[in-house]
Amino acid sequence: MKKTFILFAAGALLAGAACTSSDTTTDTTTDTTTETSEAATGNDMATGNKTTTTETTGAAVTITNMDDATFISTAASSNAMELQLSNMALQKATDAKVKEFAQMIVDHHTKSSQELQAAASQVGVTVSDVIMPMHQKMIDELNNYTGSGYDEKYMDLMETAHKHDIAMYEAKSMNATNPAVKDFALKSIPTLRLHYEMATNIEDTVD
Template sequence: MKTKLIWVSALVLMWGFTACNSSENKDTTDSTADTAVMSSDSASDAQNEDTEFMNEAASGGMMEVELGQLAANKAVSADVKKFAQMMVDDHTKANNELKSLAAQKGITLPAMLMEKHQKMVNDLTAKTGKEFDKEYMNRMVDDHKEDIDAFEKAADNGNDADIKAFAAKTLPTLKHHLQMAEQTEKKTDKM
């Protein structure tokens, strides 16, 4: 009888240890699964930030070209027309590089301007003469300040090495545009 009791007790203990061990494995599995989901979410967020930057850059670049073409036709000042042509040339080149990079990354860029960029085009289309020149240059200064901030953030904190490199490579051109925009804006203020 004692032998049976010892065997039953041993069996109960073994079953208890197995149950405890099974729980530990489940917790480890759950923890690993949670970590994998968190890592996947982080990677997805990082990719979304890069995609968002590229979409914003594409729309902004298209706007710069469209406004440059508009200014080349509507501007009164030769300095504004010269600046506008620089926008068309430089942003067309950058837009083409961005499209190529997006294709490599499997990212679809917008074919149309974002609403805020379209609004800027619409607002400037309604202006004429010196008023157009002043407003165009004012917008170019503000827009390039925003662009520089966005490109610096992407160059410093981006997740994809190629996208970071594109942002870093484009920054000197944007800074030059800002400098030229500020100089041209001062001239239009005296008109």
Template sequence: MKNASLFTLALLLAGCGEGADTTAPPENSATTDTMAAPVDAAPAAATPAAPTDAATYVTKAGAGDMWEIESSKALLAKSGKADVKTFAQMMVDQHGQSTAKIKAAASSANIEVPAPKLDADQQKMLDEIRNADAAAIDAIYLAHQRAAHDSALALHRAYATNGDTEALKKAAGEIAPVVEKHIAELDKLAPAR
């Protein structure tokens, strides 16, 4: 009973917070004799906000291009599907071009471009592609390409809109439509999921 009283007191105190929504009932309104487990306020799969500072944008864009190029080279070494190999070669070529565009924009703004480095998720996806056998590589590659392109599109669009460096904003705005074309090509290669 003591625990139920503490729980009720905690709910009352929480309801006293400024701007608290008191119209919705608690998620679990059943009264129990045990304390409720703490609730994590952050969503389980929170997406980090897109960067608006030049250094973070350049780092993320560089890692994205590096992943595109390396994963596509891995696919080219194993795939037997001509259409997927054509797409992969386009990724090598066009992501090399976007890297050059970002480097030029950063240089014009006197921003140092660090050597690209994959994040843990990118490395995991690259390893999965590299370790896939010839029978499975196309499906794995295309699925990872879609996820990577969705992230890249969000990155470039957000920076083009909210970035802090004009030259890089312009580059991001020019890269976003290219990424959209890549997504359209992916949709042709991997029918609706």
């Protein structure tokens, strides 16, 4: 599970580096784990938070310094990935709790996608329906599973995706340039935490 998240976070940073032109720093850090913070207020990060840094053409880009446009693109891709995974789970999952969770994700992330588009319009950014390679990889992984193994893998991917989302949204809730983006990030954090907690609990039951 932790190895999957490390690879996922690293992929996110590569994607952020490709999309970001203005938010860079010359320092490079090396730790690859990100812990979720205790508060959804956006006033402070939890003690001990660590962020992955990926070096690209001499500039380091971290999950904590995505510009607003990069955040929007990454959040849109993550939403699309979670919607696709969950729609697949509604068809292929065998556990009733997994199917209920998948339906909740479809409902919540459909609404989140609409709210993200509204925030993006305030920034002058068009939300793309293109799924980034790091998110497409997770979709491809789930396609390799069937039966009870499918249920467990889906919940594992949901846990990983939401852990990453929480870290990304918490950072953006504190450093967004546009107020609409900040408000969207802050508003989304409690729901993302709920999804993460539920994914963790359900995954334990289908192991």
